[in-house]
Amino acid sequence: KAGVTQTPRYLIKTRGQQVTLSCSPISGHRSVSWYQQTPGQGLQFLFEYFSETQRNKGNFPGRFSGRQFSNSRSEMNVSTLELGDSALYLCASSPGDDYTQYFGPGTRLTVL
Amino acid sequence: AQTVTQSQPEMSVQEAETVTLSCTYDTSESDYYLFWYKQPPSRQMILVIRQEAYKQQNATENRFSVNFQKAAKSFSLKISDSQLGDAAMYFCAYPRALGGGADGLTFGKGTHLIIQP
Numbered sequence: 001k002a003g004v005t006q007t008p009r010y011l012i013k014t015r016g017q018q019v020t021l022s023c024s025p026i027s028g029h030r031s032v033s034w035y036q037q038t039p040g041q042g043l044q045f046l047f048e049y050f051s052e053t054q055r056n057k058g059n060f061p062g063r064f065s066g067r068q069f070s071n072s073r074s075e076m077n078v079s080t081l082e083l084g085d086s087a088l089y090l091c092a093s094s095p096g097d098d099y100t101q102y103f104g105p106g107t108r109l110t111v112l
Numbered sequence: 113a114q115t116v117t118q119s120q121p122e123m124s125v126q127e128a129e130t131v132t133l134s135c136t137y138d139t140s141e142s143d144y145y146l147f148w149y150k151q152p153p154s155r156q157m158i159l160v161i162r163q164e165a166y167k168q169q170n171a172t173e174n175r176f177s178v179n180f181q182k183a184a185k186s187f188s189l190k191i192s193d194s195q196l197g198d199a200a201m202y203f204c205a206y207p208r209a210l211g212g213g214a215d216g217l218t219f220g221k222g223t224h225l226i227i228q229p
Binding site: 033035042043045047048055056058088090092098099100101102103104105106108 | 145147149154155156157158159162203207208209215216217218219221222
């Protein structure tokens with residue numbers, strides 16, 4: 001099976017703009033989770049979607065949002081970008097039965 | 113909330129030798145899963161090994177094995193015959209919440225493993 005794919009791989013934005021990142025899970029996986037990775041805070045959970053419903057959300061402001069489509073593909077959106085949003089954003093999919101997460105290559109977002 | 117602690121920010125080992133990375137966690141659950149992930153310079157997170165808490169036997173995947181001490185809430189990763197390709201950040205992880213099968217993971221801060229040729 002093909003692995004988790006994320007697009008774009010790299011992105012440069014300026015403060016105040018908004019950005020949308022995309023994630024396609026492994027075929028058959030219905031759960032998609034998003035993480036933010038920064039040198040200071042490490043890996044932090046953003047949110048998790050299952051069958052188009054957000055089941056859980058981490059401790060992030062409302063500027064961070066996401067959605068999942070009927071084919072399990074997911075997007076996350078960050079509005080009004082801040083310098084501190086510069087990070088590696090990782091998407092992971094899971095079959096949903098044993099907590100194992102399979103990660104994509106990530107999207108490197110730089111906010112100038 | 114569950115916490116995962118990796119007390120070794122960095123470890124160094126000679127190629128072909130054995131190294132053990134430490135991880136402790138805090139939980140009140142009796143049945144759960146634990147994971148080790150590897151993140152090489154490419155930044156791709158790769159699953160190394162998984163342990164199910166109800167299983168007495170320590171998980172093994174080729175040169176990678178765990179020492180799971182449930183009572184001590186310890187979950188260390190042993191890498192035998194270290195290879196240059198093992199150089200990476202290693203993260204220990206635990207499910208954020210149990211009962212749904214997939215709810216995201218809580219990660220430790222990571223251990224940077226350096227392999228000396």
